[in-house]
Amino acid sequence: MLASLREIVQDVATAGSFREALDLLVIDVRAALGTEVCSVYLMNAARDRFLFAANEGLNQAFVGEFTLAVNEGLVGLVAERAEPINLEDATNHPRFVFLEAIGEEPFHAFLGVPIIHHRTVLGVLVVQQRETRRFDESEEAFLVTLAAQLATVIAHAEATGEVVALTSVPGSEREDVLYRGVAGSPGIAMGTAVVVLPLADLSSVPDRETDDITTELMLFDRAVETVREDIRRTGEQFAETLPAEELALFDAYLHMLDDNAIPGDVRDRIRLGQWAQGALRQVIREHLRTFEQMDDPYLRERGADVKDLGLRVLAVLQDSRARKQHFPEQSVLVGEEVTAGMLAVIPPERLSAIVSLQGAGSSHVAILARALGVPAVMGAVDVPLYHIENAELVVDGYYGEVYANPSRTLSTHFQQLIDEEHEFATELEELKDLPSVTNDGWRVRLWVNIGLTGDLTRSLDRGAEGIGLFRTEVPFMTQDRFPTEEEQRVIYRAHMEAFEPRPVTMRTLDIGGDKALSYFPITEENPFLGWRGIRVTLDHPEIFLAQVRAMIKANAGLQGLLRIMLPMISGLDEVIEAKGLVKRAFEEVREEGVNVKQPHVGVMVEVPAAVYQARTLARNVDFLAVGSNDLTQYMLAVDRNNPRVAGLYKEVHPAVLMALREVARAAHVEEKPIGICGELAGTPIGAVLLMAMGYDVLSMNATNLPKVKWVIRNIKRSQARRMLARVLKMEQSKEIEEYMRQELIDAGLGRVVPRHHH
Ligand code: PEP
């Protein structure tokens, strides 16, 4: 039976349409279980009824016509209980309804299983038989497994509108299609979907039919020629220095790109109607398979060369497409995994929102979107990537929702919200030069996180009083090797000069986790628990020293305080070791004759261990700064990038708040400044609570800064402390969120907590 389960799933997944998938399913299941009837009932949420969506064995004429009320019959009961119901003789059951209309004869045996996706019942899968029969345990398990797999297919069809099309009354008004994700970056935007593909990743290239074979052939030929030219040039560069056998590799590469090798095969496929990228992927994959099967390890290794060539050609192909790609005025960038690099291809004034199928609220792309002030929804896994191009979308970055093809009513509603936001933003501009001080005179420093965008002036325009986090990974990520000390110094200096005389907090390299350098790959099973941040740089003191020297030199002659911040600290040893290196770097720079001031050294509290050792750490450094993005991830054991668990990532989880308060206390006792540079600091609710806890510095993206300042200036610290006291007694995040929302509304600050559409 297992084989047929796999076959059925495959049939369904590869069917030409959703309709066809359902039809195949009922035929296959009926055969596999040797039963008389198999049906699928699908929920139509708008009509609140189950539609008789597919059937084998009853009157086919009623498929797509007949409906059941949600609480009707055994089908309704299966949905209600969200559990299978397996009856030898259904006719005895009190909920049995004889559906004569659809050609039901008195069937006795009944097995119905719910089709559940993300805790919601999407439909019911039913098998029936005339004589009494007990569907056995393995048959029940078979249907349950199938229904679980089918749920994904149905959810996807729901997202593409196929379910609505199937379950709606013909001619009825179009329903808005809603895709749920998680809030990535606040704000609301409307625009046209533009789908972006990952750069140079062969395996994710989709098959796509083309009716412009000539253009595809031309694009391909050009790409091959560009790559051949590159290789030839590189070969010539090394002609003097490399031994002959190494040089032979370049010839081998060129040989593989000969007309009768890989390119010939690709062209054949394009001629059959496949677009160039798809044809390339297919051919490279076949060649790779051949290489993998070779016994000779040397030849097997050559597979890597084929892959490399494939990637090079693909990169050129995608580059020429990207350059050609048209971006409508209000583009909503949609991608499987939107990356910082993808954002670079679109003119900034045309980027209205971002929708990423992967990732979650504290993924770095979301942080980047916030820094850019662009609304974003992350983890919208059900968005049909390959069918959504050009669709009109509404992106609600506050609630993590995306609507496709919105109705007039919906558009009007969101347009009104957009207008209100605009108005508010204009008012906020006036706060730029005013201090962030509460109504009762409590001063909080509002600093910015920087590094993900090169946008310095914007931060200053918004009234930032310092840099609380400079993510130095970015200059490293945009290179194809480690940047030199001098290259780093120039970049750091530009920031420090722009912020002079304000303090600048430079974090040492924090790679690993979800931040990779192409030229320094780290492959691990559990990257977030692996070689990350300070762990990498202590193992590579040469990288650490060069970076710290660059920071210290960049600060030469400036008044602004340089604060060096260490990421991912999990114990005192690391701090002592790193401080030793900083001291060494400082002395080396001094010895070079550069006149520099001693920097402050601080640690990030982002590992739970650091919470419990906060006093020890504080005693040994000049400042503490909480990285609440990672701290939340590690405390709740929720991967900050995984959309499956995104709902569990709670910024105001009681445990997280308790930890935040403890860290603040520890720093106060040791009389060291305490800051926070995680995204929580930039949310109105977070800022109020953190201010109440006594955080001296809230560091956030430039976009949110004016809004947070507005909140701070319009609230009393005593009020905030009262809220905090209440919140710390609460036991659930939901309760805290709701309470704080209401408190802000009651305090006249409702403009920063926008209402939900539903
Ligand atoms: C954090 O973890 O909260 C933080 C500020 O660092 P990053 O988001 O870069 O990991």
Ligand code: MG
């Ligand atoms: Mg972090």
